[in-house]
Amino acid sequence: MTLAPNISLGKEEGLKTEEFVVNIGPQHPSTHGLLRLVATLDGEIIKEVVPHIGYLHRSTEKIAENRYYHSFVPYTDRTDYISAMLMNWGYVMAVEKVAGICNPMRAEVIRVLIGELNRLASHLLFYGTFGMDVGAFTPFLWAFRERENILRLFESLCGQRLTYNYYRIGGVSHDLPKDWVGNLQKWLAHFKQVYKELYDILTYNVIFLRRTKGVGILSKEQAIAWGCTGPVLRASGVDWDLRRDETYSVYKELKFEVPVGENGDVWDRYWVRMQEMLQSISLVEQCLAKLKELDDKLPRLQRGSAEWKENAMFVIRTQSVLQVEPGEAYVRIEAARGELGYYLVSKGGAKPWKLKIRSGAFCNLSVLPEITRGKLIADLIAILASLDIVLGEIDR
Amino acid sequence: MTQEELQSYILQKYPGFKLEPLAHDLTFLVPAEQYIPFCTFLKEDPSMAFQNVMSLTATDYLDYMQVVVHINSYSQKHRIAIKVTLDRENPKISTITHLWPGANWHERETYDLYGVLFDKHPDLRRILLADDWEGYPMRKGYTHWNLTPMPDDVTEVMKDYPTVPNPLG
Amino acid sequence: MEKLPIYTQKIPGGGVLLTATDKLMNWSRKSSIWYMLFGLACCAIEMMATGASDYDLDRMGLIFRGSPRQSDLMIIAGTVTLKMAPRIQTLYEQMPEPRYVVAMGNCACNGGPYRYDSYSTLMGVDKAIPVDVYITGCPPRPEALMNGIIELQKRIDRMSLKDKMAIRV
Numbered sequence: 001m002t003l004a005p006n007i008s009l010g011k012e013e014g015l016k017t018e019e020f021v022v023n024i025g026p027q028h029p030s031t032h033g034l035l036r037l038v039a040t041l042d043g044e045i046i047k048e049v050v051p052h053i054g055y056l057h058r059s060t061e062k063i064a065e066n067r068y069y070h071s072f073v074p075y076t077d078r079t080d081y082i083s084a085m086l087m088n089w090g091y092v093m094a095v096e097k098v099a100g101i102c103n104p105m106r107a108e109v110i111r112v113l114i115g116e117l118n119r120l121a122s123h124l125l126f127y128g129t130f131g132m133d134v135g136a137f138t139p140f141l142w143a144f145r146e147r148e149n150i151l152r153l154f155e156s157l158c159g160q161r162l163t164y165n166y167y168r169i170g171g172v173s174h175d176l177p178k179d180w181v182g183n184l185q186k187w188l189a190h191f192k193q194v195y196k197e198l199y200d201i202l203t204y205n206v207i208f209l210r211r212t213k214g215v216g217i218l219s220k221e222q223a224i225a226w227g228c229t230g231p232v233l234r235a236s237g238v239d240w241d242l243r244r245d246e247t248y249s250v251y252k253e254l255k256f257e258v259p260v261g262e263n264g265d266v267w268d269r270y271w272v273r274m275q276e277m278l279q280s281i282s283l284v285e286q287c288l289a290k291l292k293e294l295d296d297k298l299p300r301l302q303r304g305s306a307e308w309k310e311n312a313m314f315v316i317r318t319q320s321v322l323q324v325e326p327g328e329a330y331v332r333i334e335a336a337r338g339e340l341g342y343y344l345v346s347k348g349g350a351k352p353w354k355l356k357i358r359s360g361a362f363c364n365l366s367v368l369p370e371i372t373r374g375k376l377i378a379d380l381i382a383i384l385a386s387l388d389i390v391l392g393e394i395d396r
Numbered sequence: 397m398t399q400e401e402l403q404s405y406i407l408q409k410y411p412g413f414k415l416e417p418l419a420h421d422l423t424f425l426v427p428a429e430q431y432i433p434f435c436t437f438l439k440e441d442p443s444m445a446f447q448n449v450m451s452l453t454a455t456d457y458l459d460y461m462q463v464v465v466h467i468n469s470y471s472q473k474h475r476i477a478i479k480v481t482l483d484r485e486n487p488k489i490s491t492i493t494h495l496w497p498g499a500n501w502h503e504r505e506t507y508d509l510y511g512v513l514f515d516k517h518p519d520l521r522r523i524l525l526a527d528d529w530e531g532y533p534m535r536k537g538y539t540h541w542n543l544t545p546m547p548d549d550v551t552e553v554m555k556d557y558p559t560v561p562n563p564l565g
Numbered sequence: 566m567e568k569l570p571i572y573t574q575k576i577p578g579g580g581v582l583l584t585a586t587d588k589l590m591n592w593s594r595k596s597s598i599w600y601m602l603f604g605l606a607c608c609a610i611e612m613m614a615t616g617a618s619d620y621d622l623d624r625m626g627l628i629f630r631g632s633p634r635q636s637d638l639m640i641i642a643g644t645v646t647l648k649m650a651p652r653i654q655t656l657y658e659q660m661p662e663p664r665y666v667v668a669m670g671n672c673a674c675n676g677g678p679y680r681y682d683s684y685s686t687l688m689g690v691d692k693a694i695p696v697d698v699y700i701t702g703c704p705p706r707p708e709a710l711m712n713g714i715i716e717l718q719k720r721i722d723r724m725s726l727k728d729k730m731a732i733r734v
Contacts, residue, residue, distance in 0.1 A: 142618075
């Protein structure tokens with residue numbers, strides 16, 4: 001005799017099921033910023049997810065039309081606030097291309113060094129928040145502990161922990177302080193040990209694999225057609241990295257590898273970012289060696305000599321109110337979240353006529369409805385976390 | 397293909413197209429009625445093979461408006477930019493989402509901020525601003541209580557700086 | 566609890582009982598403020614960094630909760646836009662009393678860097694909800710956020726049972 005009543009769930013029996021609309025956000029602990037997802041569910045299976053953005057639209061592009069060229073650099077920090085140096089870099093490269101300014105070699109090497117260090121900090125934050133979204137809290141604390149060391153280095157360099165305003169049109173704002181290189185090398189030696197711990201705790205963990213392997217597969221054709229770039233594209237199997245394929249700055253003289261994933265699932269996107277952290281460490285060390293080489297080759301300028309005066313005039317020319325001749329350019333760099341493009345139109349004068357910021361996260365997010373159709377709602381959070389979006393960059 | 401080869405190949409097929417003189421990249425000025433045939437050619441021709449839209453936006457020059465599209469190809473490793481001139485009072489252009497789905501959100505943003513209408517777009521509605529917002533803020537004549545123009549004439553500002561030589565001379 | 570001041574005022578020596586109860590309630594409230602995770606923009610990263618290792622907010626009793634119905638404090642960290650302001654009001658109304666609001670960062674205090682030439686920003690969150698403590702900085706350092714929380718704790722110390730919940734001194 002069984003006590004359980006005889007229930008069979010099925011539509012044939014006349015049990016009615018309805019689709020249920022769930023509103024996730026804009027305030028939700030696991031959306032990376034103010035993103036609202038309206039999910040139509042059938043049980044636990046997603047029928048359709050519609051992302052609504054724009055809750056952080058701060059009209060940065062309109063502000064650009066009313067600021068002098070050097071005054072706009074702090075606003076670029078606040079678009080993607082997690083890797084702010086790379087945002088600065090794209091903007092000053094765009095202005096330099098339209099104005100026709102060439103930078104000193106040492107400034108370029110410092111730009112690459114700081115940019116790669118910031119990419120490392122951004123991927124560390126991805127690691128922490130991704131672990132927290134999937135359910136593990138320890139990676140979050142460990143990642144932030146390591147990130148604090150990088151932020152301390154940046155603070156001794158330019159005075160700010162998060163929105164740096166460090167890059168300038170024509171170079172960078174401060175040279176490296178006296179003991180900075182020594183501190184960086186000490187931290188790098190320590191971080192290589194910690195990286196092993198961070199990698200081991202999560203990557204091949206059984207629960208993590210069950211949560212992420214085979215989930216949210218983005219095929220190669222879909223990734224290319226929807227305009228995804230950065231680690232999302234590389235995890236789907238496309239071997240494309242702007243630093244190597246459309247090289248800019250000093251990257252043609254540096255050796256690094258580009259990690260490419262196989263399946264395009266959530267685990268691959270995580271794995272590509274972890275490998276990029278190792279490549280960033282190697283690039284930072286190569287830049288330090290290059291700086292040493294430059295220090296030995298190029299002597300310090302004598303105050304008052306002809307080269308010193310030329311240098312001083314360059315600084316005064318580019319750091320005062322810069323008048324740029326008419327022209328337009330689209331400059332792209334490989335930022336932490338994908339291809340970052342700045343389309344600058346100048347009609348002459350001291351202010352831009354138009355500036356458009358093409359952010360990688362905007363295009364990466366537009367593919368979300370495609371890859372979540374027919375999946376479970378618990379997978380939605382993991383997929384969203386793996387796309388690594390920052391709403392400041394999407395909404396500008 | 398290098399930029400020169402690309403330029404000569406396209407000008408061979410479409411000899412009437414002009415290049416944008418002020419641009420630092422390869423930019424073609426395309427008449428509005430040839431926009432879709434040109435884009436289809438760029439996608440389907442095997443030596444062109446443009447695979448996705450990187451960025452689609454509009455610029456408001458005070459007499460006219462231009463839609464700027466940047467597209468690229470991973471297999472052939474080249475890029476191109478297309479500009480289409482539109483009437484500023486009634487800017488209408490056809491959509492390219494049937495060719496490259498990535499243009500969907502870019503076109504929505506351009507509609508939201510500039511008011512450019514895209515024919516046959518699957519879902520043209522505001523994306524960044526609230527749904528009941530009136531007006532198109534990025535246009536040059538948009539009036540708002542908070543938009544105060546800074547003086548464009550820098551001669552007053554330059555009085556505080558030491559005499560600098562002409563930066564471009 | 567609401568009736569306690571009425572009865573204690575009547576009996577001789579009742580004032581002492583009221584003050585002692587006040588002290589106990591204030592001490593328990595300020596030592597375990599649970600805040601709602603409401604990071605909007607860049608200041609959210611600094612709030613997360615303050616809550617994580619190196620600057621730990623948990624040693625002051627602050628734990629983040631996901632839902633407004635289980636939290637005492639809302640730290641508005643980041644820029645408030647016009648599209649988001651009605652949602653912030655809804656969230657504030659969902660919090661149970663006594664509830665506190667801390668405006669963190671320049672954008673939440675008065676609009677910050679987006680005060681001029683922005684058509685879609687709310688110039689300071691105190692135009693939508695009442696604010697207890699303003700913490701300036703762009704973004705404020707973790708130590709500044711902790712100082713702001715300590716100021717809030719001093720403010721909680723001055724609360725009393727005989728006042729209504731919404732009155733702050």
